[in-house]
Amino acid sequence: MSVQPAARRRRLEPDQRKAQILAVARRMFGAGTYASVSTTDIANEAGVARGLINHYFGGKRGLYLEVVRQMMVVPAPATENLPMTTVEERLAIGVDRLLDVVERNRQMWLTAIGPEAIGRDADVERILAEGDEIAADRVLEAAMMTDIVEGREQLRAMIRSYGSMVRAATREWLVRGTLSRQDLRVMLTGSILHLLEVTFPAALRARRAASTDGEPS
Secondary structure (H helix, E strand, C coil): CCCCCCCCCCCCCHHHHHHHHHHHHHHHHHHCCCCCCCHHHHHHHHCCCHHHHHHHHCCHHHHHHHHHHHHHHCCHHHHCCCCCCCHHHHHHHHHHHHHHHHHHCHHHHHHHHCCCCCCCCHHHHHHHHHHHHHHHHHHHHHCCCCCCCCCHHHHHHHHHHHHHHHHHHHHHHHHHCCCCHHHHHHHHHHHHHHHHHHHHHHHHHHHHHHHHCCCCC
């Protein structure tokens, strides 16, 4: 792929340099594919020696995995400093913040969630699973349900399943154009609210009834 002339190098602290390399890699992997982007391309665009990428990330694969982790795990600000208001409003704000991240990083998001990224890779699958677990924590935080005990693992499983729907819905928005961002905001907020307030309580009641009838829960 064509690259811009090498950026002028300037001295940065290690954390700043790593963040700069990640930002360039996120943009380039998003614009191209894993196979079409080389560490030389990224180094030239970032204005660093290729050896520095190997030093920080262990090479192209390590850098790509870190970019995927950023996209799938970092949207932590989604539930930071939420106002003490209704659960619905808190969830809506969290959805909006997530969609902000997706919209700003459109191409890399699609690359990260796409099956063509670098094939069926165990490390990518692990990062996606990690992202789903952290997303479950954040949904419970936004819904003010972090202290829930009964049915906790079942609820987390439901939220993880919701995460798969989020990824599919963003493809409808960004790729097929069948849903607008506002459509997604309404659908994703309404779906998670219904899951927490209707579906999960109904599942709990069913489990309790099955336990009372002597069936395994």
